[in-house]
Amino acid sequence: MAKELKELTPRSKDYSQWYIDLVTKAELAENSAVRGCMVIKPYGYAIWEKMQRQLDDMFKETGHVNAYFPLFIPKSYLSREAEHVEGFAKECAVVTHYRLKNAPDGSGIIVDPEAKLEEELVVRPTSETIIWSTYKNWIQSYRDLPLLINQWANVVRWEMRTRLFLRTTEFLWQEGHTAHATKEEAIEEAERMLNVYAEFAEKYMAMPVVKGVKSESERFAGALNTYTIEALMQDGKALQSGTSHFLGQNFAKAFDVQFTDQLGNRDYVWATSWGVSTRLMGALIMSHSDDNGLVLPPxxxxxxxxxxxxxxxxxxxxxxxxxxxxxxxxxxxxxxxxxxxxxxxxxxxxxxxxxxxxxxxxxxxxxxxxxxxxxxxxxxxxxxxxxxxxxxxxxxxxxxxxxxIQQNIYQKAFDFRASQMREVNSYDEFKEEIEKGGFLLCHWDGTAETEALIKEETKATIRCIPLEGDKTPGKCMVTGKPSAQRVIIARAY
Known part of the structure; x- marks a missing residue:
């Protein structure tokens, strides 16, 4: 074991390799025979179970119940919400046949060409469409609202570049999907669940986070607004650690989910969805661990x-x-x-x-x-x-x-983040500072064009528009146009 520890790559030498070494040597997970997928080993799964148990208790305390929905989604369902299908189209795994057979020449097993599905099935990348097709049958009246459902499941998003826990083709997560009678209730729900995530991250993971709103280009596909918690890893990169989405009436209209209100009027319900995944395992590792191995909050x-x-x-x-x-x-x-x-x-x-x-x-x-x-x-x-x-x-x-120990681990991470949060006022200064990593507080003119330029030239993205803190207006560091407040920009996983 002493020899194995010596083989743990130092963070200062190669942070990425240090992370991989730690995940494998601490027996948290390993790559599987299926490209891009992982095997979560017992010790790693034990940590995930503790996360899951605590979050599940917090969800139930806020009135949510668990259910389970199918892994397979008819392809036509995805096409009903245009932004949603566009956002996930390139990541979907598709089932086209339902049977195998022995090859006539004895060379092995082949797909039976006679067993082609009438409609292809998409392996769940997220469940909005299959769930809202179900909610149509569950919601008729205001008495059926709010509908507060969560599910613990696996999802598949076809990834070209993968890294254990942080980005894998298949991963574990929870996804909440709620329906409400009013816009205000739905927004309140989305914000409530963001606060649940933030409380979990800070109180249990000992990981300080910034609560904020995503820019329009970074929103969840099909959402009107995406709330996020952003954490800073020890290498100065950001990690999106949980998101909560206000979906408006988009999915209700796509699947014709209407209810009769107390005055007898018919209207579409208002929706949210929110989720965290086994990516939190990566966040936990990278927030606290050192060259001797894992450092876990008690x-x-x-x-x-x-x-x-x-x-x-x-x-x-x-x-x-x-x-x-x-x-x-x-x-x-x-x-x-x-x-x-x-x-x-x-x-x-x-x-x-x-x-x-x-x-x-x-x-x-x-x-x-x-x-x-x-x-x-x-x-x-x-x-x-x-x-x-x-x-x-x-x-x-x-x-x-x-x-x-719990408090010390949190304080250490908090102090590190504080040392890595810097105000930047010019684009030239930004280009220098972004190479050092950290959360850079910058003025941005709010346009997608400026956001895209920053991303193209520096590989940094707007992580969030903070919900708390300094809201002083200023001038965009790139264009000089008016800016409502500073945003957080960083390179990210």
Missing amino acids: KLAPHQVVIVPIYKNEEQLNQINEKAATIVEKLKSLGISVKYDNNDNKKPGWKFSEYELKGVPVRLAIGARDLENNTIEVARRDTLTKETVSSEGIEFHVKQLLDD
Whole structure:
């Protein structure tokens, strides 16, 4: 394991390779036999499950319920909303046949030409169309509203360049789809879910985010407005970490979803959709981890604490086992997830390296001397510091330590982002500063032409128009035309 750690590419040398090394060596995921797809390994999936469980609780607290909709979408459904189909057309995988057969010449299996579908099916890139075709049957009256549905699913978007968790052909996500009686209710819902995402990112992922609105060219296909949370990774690049969309009545009109209001009038419902994906795994890794491996916030770590025995003989091991069992019970009584690793085919030093690589927040070590002195060695992953403390009340010490680690990880990420947010007032200055990375606060004239020019010449995009902060008007750094407020521009994943 020590040798494997040495093979972890330093961030300063090659950030992209560091990320790939970390994902694979920490056993989070690996590439599959299917190009562009990944296998999420048990340790990586355990982190995703914690994310999923917490988000699901937060969704249900805001009145949402879960359902499931088909993986396959009739091709004709996508064509009903023009902007939507244009936005996803190049990423769709299409099913054209429903049967295989043995080749007549015995060369293997072929697609049966007689089994061609009457209408091709698109493998779900997102579910607006199939869901709104269903909502037509569910919504008749204002009494059926609001309809607040979420689903946990997989989607397929055909990608040419892929990277584990950050961009894969198939990925896991949740997608909420809601229907409302008024425009105001739908906008309120879209903003509410953006705030849920921001709370999750900051409180659980320990990842500071900026809440904002996407520019028109960066909006979700078919949306009237897209809200986003944007995070800054350690290499100075932005990562879109969650989006919430106000869809207006576009999909309701496309699928004729109308309701009768309290006055007996018929109208189209107002819609939202919102989602986060396994891309959050990439965000978690790149926000906090270091050259020694993962750094996980305690609230999302599969094991918050690991206990490692250090012994010379079976008698010492038995005594440590007894001591550790008591500590495990006390920690679990406080809701702390703990693993006692007394596996005898790995040495303590190997285990220390493994759990450091995997980002376990707190490591406890118990040796023969600790038994005599009633002490225990406590190591924290975020600072790589150790201390020896009394084993009496260790559970309360650890609980406080986990809270401290959660806050310290967030503060470190917050301070880094603060150091990388800079106001830029001229285009020449911007071209210099963008090479250093970070969130650049710039005035923009609001036109798609200026936005496209910036992207073409610098490979940077408008990440969002911030919802909070300084709203002072100014002049566009490119054209000198009036600008309503500063926007955040960065290079991004």
